[in-house]
Amino acid sequence: MRQWEASDALRERGYRYASDQGRRDASWWNERDRQCVIVISNRGRVSDVVAAKPGDCGQKDKKDNTGKIVAGALIAGAVVAVAAASAEDARRKEEAERRGEYSPAKGVTCWRRERVCNDSRGRSEAWTQYEFPAPASSSPRR
Known part of the structure; x- marks a missing residue:
């Protein structure tokens, strides 16, 4: 304290x-x-x-x-x-x-290094995508 x-x-x-x-x-x-x-x-x-x-x-x-x-x-x-x-x-x-671990919400744990999140049921694709969105494509569109 x-x-x-x-x-x-x-x-x-x-x-x-x-x-x-x-x-x-x-x-x-x-x-x-x-x-x-x-x-x-x-x-x-x-x-x-x-x-x-x-x-x-x-x-x-x-x-x-x-x-x-x-x-x-x-x-x-x-x-x-x-x-x-x-x-x-x-x-x-x-x-x-x-360890790069943090909790964006109650019951959710994310790891920066692994770029993955778990909730009470295990791996959470929704939280993983929310916390670690895929980078935008750097190649120009035609």
Whole structure:
């Protein structure tokens, strides 16, 4: 997951950016739940999200919030799970692009190198002709 995607996900869950925790880390605070999490990233991608103490987000620890830290860890785990799924999707997409594979519609897969398309029933002449039309004849007509 990219940093901006994690930021959007945290904002949707009521967190606000608190501060930088170093070159690659940023803390996020949820005032309603009094939860702090630290987003750890590497080269613009989130590698982990960890629950932290309110002081790590510049807040005073008003009471024992062990339960809320556990809840924060669960939220962090959800963000990391989304990040892992996003990374796997990106890897699959990159691999498909490397093979020249793409999908012009749901249930249809085409391969550029082979100039062929398949649908759920197998090879699809209609999709193949649509995606890879025969080149126009270059010889002049008489």
